[in-house]
Amino acid sequence: MPPEADVRRNAARHSTAHYVLDALNETGIDYLFCNFGTDHAPIIEEIARWTRDGRRLPKIVVAAHENVAVHMAGGYALMTGRGQGVLVHVDAGTANAAMAMHNLFRNRLPVLLMAGTAPFTSFGELTGSRDTYVHFIQQPMDQASLVRPYAKWEYTLPAGITAKETLRRAHTVMQSEPKGPVYLMLPREILTQQWDEDAVRAFPAAQFGPAEAAGADPEIVDRLADRLVAARNPLLITAYAGRDPAASAAIQQLAELAGIRVVDFLSVANIGREFSCFGGYLPETLAATDVGLLVDVDVPWLPVSMRDDPGTFWAQIDIDVLKAASPMWSFPANLRLQGRSSRILAQLLAAVEARATPPFRAAAAERKAALTAERAERSRRAARLAADKGTAGEINLHYLCAELGKAIGPRDIVLNEAVTKQAVLNMQIPRPEPCTMISNGGGGLGASGGMALGVKLACPDRTVVQVVGDGTFYFNNPPAVLATAKQYGLPILTIVVDNTGWGAVKGSVLRVYPEGEAKAQDLFQSGLAAGTDFSKMAEGFGAYGEKLTDPAQVPAAIARCLEAVRQGQSALLHATVTKL
Numbered sequence: 001m002p003p004e005a006d007v008r009r010n011a012a013r014h015s016t017a018h019y020v021l022d023a024l025n026e027t028g029i030d031y032l033f034c035n036f037g038t039d040h041a042p043i044i045e046e047i048a049r050w051t052r053d054g055r056r057l058p059k060i061v062v063a064a065h066e067n068v069a070v071h072m073a074g075g076y077a078l079m080t081g082r083g084q085g086v087l088v089h090v091d092a093g094t095a096n097a098a099m100a101m102h103n104l105f106r107n108r109l110p111v112l113l114m115a116g117t118a119p120f121t122s123f124g125e126l127t128g129s130r131d132t133y134v135h136f137i138q139q140p141m142d143q144a145s146l147v148r149p150y151a152k153w154e155y156t157l158p159a160g161i162t163a164k165e166t167l168r169r170a171h172t173v174m175q176s177e178p179k180g181p182v183y184l185m186l187p188r189e190i191l192t193q194q195w196d197e198d199a200v201r202a203f204p205a206a207q208f209g210p211a212e213a214a215g216a217d218p219e220i221v222d223r224l225a226d227r228l229v230a231a232r233n234p235l236l237i238t239a240y241a242g243r244d245p246a247a248s249a250a251i252q253q254l255a256e257l258a259g260i261r262v263v264d265f266l267s268v269a270n271i272g273r274e275f276s277c278f279g280g281y282l283p284e285t286l287a288a289t290d291v292g293l294l295v296d297v298d299v300p301w302l303p304v305s306m307r308d309d310p311g312t313f314w315a316q317i318d319i320d321v322l323k324a325a326s327p328m329w330s331f332p333a334n335l336r337l338q339g340r341s342s343r344i345l346a347q348l349l350a351a352v353e354a355r356a357t358p359p360f361r362a363a364a365a366e367r368k369a370a371l372t373a374e375r376a377e378r379s380r381r382a383a384r385l386a387a388d389k390g391t392a393g394e395i396n397l398h399y400l401c402a403e404l405g406k407a408i409g410p411r412d413i414v415l416n417e418a419v420t421k422q423a424v425l426n427m428q429i430p431r432p433e434p435c436t437m438i439s440n441g442g443g444g445l446g447a448s449g450g451m452a453l454g455v456k457l458a459c460p461d462r463t464v465v466q467v468v469g470d471g472t473f474y475f476n477n478p479p480a481v482l483a484t485a486k487q488y489g490l491p492i493l494t495i496v497v498d499n500t501g502w503g504a505v506k507g508s509v510l511r512v513y514p515e516g517e518a519k520a521q522d523l524f525q526s527g528l529a530a531g532t533d534f535s536k537m538a539e540g541f542g543a544y545g546e547k548l549t550d551p552a553q554v555p556a557a558i559a560r561c562l563e564a565v566r567q568g569q570s571a572l573l574h575a576t577v578t579k580l
């Protein structure tokens with residue numbers, strides 16, 4: 001017998017589940033956010049063995065709802081850049097995870113979603129064969145179709161022999177820009193298969209890792225720089241450049257050099273907003289723009305309410321210029337530069353510097369001075385709006401947010417899921433640091449609770465505040481958020497902005513039918529249960545809860561909640577604000 005075969009015969013044998021854990025380690029995944037079911041028996045058994053043997057494995061976070069598990073992975077990925085693993089139960093767990101997959105996909109956040117499949121043998125032919133009722137009814141025709149619109153890649157692990165190859169491939173796809181979710185199915189009998197240790201080959205990151213995002217062709221950058229130095233009224237619109245602090249800093253430098261108005265429109269991850277050329281949250285008009293830059297933005301304006309000038313020279317700088325995941329995307333760009341925005345902006349900055357004549361600098365300084373004056377006026381307007389505290393039972397949200405802004409630090413993080421009130425948070429809570437005001441770039445409500453937990457996990461030294469509408473609070477699966485916060489010591493502050501229902505739904509009816517029957521009857525189908533007290537729910541999970549109806553109590557209530565959070569206890573502030 002050849003010596004190689006001898007070694008083979010003596011090699012240790014392990015289950016596929018073992019190699020899956022090994023592969024997760026090798027890809028550098030820190031966490032597995034899990035909502036388990038019968039499909040995971042081989043993995044749970046393997047986790048127990050590894051724990052017994054003192055082997056390092058990804059930390060297990062058990063989440064009571066898949067929505068929380070996937071969004072938690074999203075929050076962690078947002079702050080670290082690294083996608084994590086999520087384990088959910090067959091088609092059922094995948095269905096529950098689908099909306100969070102939509103959100104992560106639209107936010108270009110990586111996650112490796114893994115689901116079991118119902119066993120495929122029924123007579124005990126293989127270890128892990130069907131042994132319970134649900135195994136006969138949890139095998140749909142096409143399980144992956146539940147999340148296919150929201151995944152960059154999907155696959156079913158065919159055998160343990162390729163476990164490491166498959167996991168590496170999944171990881172490389174999710175981590176390559178534009179990053180995003182991937183979906184892997186793990187059949188139960190495949191997970192129980194035994195394979196020789198030396199037969200299951202590793203696929204190291206050095207040779208099989210992700211593509212790196214780069215800068216742009218210097219010739220195209222030069223063309224853009226020529227336009228920019230000749231511009232008389234330049235505008236830059238962004239929404240998620242703030243995810244990269246270097247991009248935020250580059251925007252500020254470029255704007256101050258060239259006198260560019262910078263707008264954080266429908267902001268997803270804010271840029272640092274304390275600089276002279278920061279122009280607020282709405283382009284106001286596009287008519288006067290001669291050169292426009294779209295930097296990391298999916299929806300730069302709403303065409304129905306704002307028309308661009310066909311004479312404007314637009315340039316798009318984005319990790320995803322094509323928006324290839326959208327069937328239709330029709331915003332103009334005379335130049336499209338795809339890559340890492342911070343790199344491209346640094347190239348552009350250097351090219352503009354090289355062309356900066358004294359008349360250009362003088363004109364830019366003039367624009368900068370005008371923008372500084374506008375900024376001061378915007379602050380005064382915000383202060384005027386916040387001066388009115390509101391009335392008993394109907395607190396003015398401007399006032400509440402201004403007080404919250406005073407109570408938190410510049411590096412603390414606000415998850416803004418306040419729906420129709422999102423703009424109020426942006427206006428009233430100063431955010432000098434990038435990526436400290438995070439909104440959902442996706443359209444599925446219920447993201448901010450799980451995201452907040454994931455952010456807290458990644459940034460334990462920062463205070464994390466979730467601000468949600470009352471309707472959105474329900475979509476967040478609050479008991480699962482509160483339970484996970486308690487179980488894993490992740491204290492967050494949740495502020496529920498209660499305007500008695502779905503302001504967005506009422507608003508949409510009024511926009512489409514401004515003088516319709518719904519308005520005539522005041523019948524908008526938008527009211528939610530009255531007289532609730534969410535703070536009691538918080539108390540049930542060991543969190544500090546408070547219902548806030550008296551405007552005079554706003555600063556003290558916020559202080560009490562933040563103190564609880566600093567002491568390691570989550571807090572929930574149920575604030576009644578101006579009714580919808």
Ligand SMILES: Cc1ncc(C[n+]2csc(CCOP(=O)(O)OP(=O)(O)O)c2C)c(N)n1
Binds near residue numbers: 444502
């Ligand atoms: C999962 C999901 N279901 C439904 C919707 C539709 N929707 C968008 S906004 C909204 C109302 C949100 O209400 P609330 O959080 O109270 O905020 P408000 O509109 O009152 O500001 C609804 C139901 C959605 N976007 N996502």
Ligand SMILES: [Mg+2]
Binds near residue numbers: 470471497501502
């Ligand atoms: Mg509401």
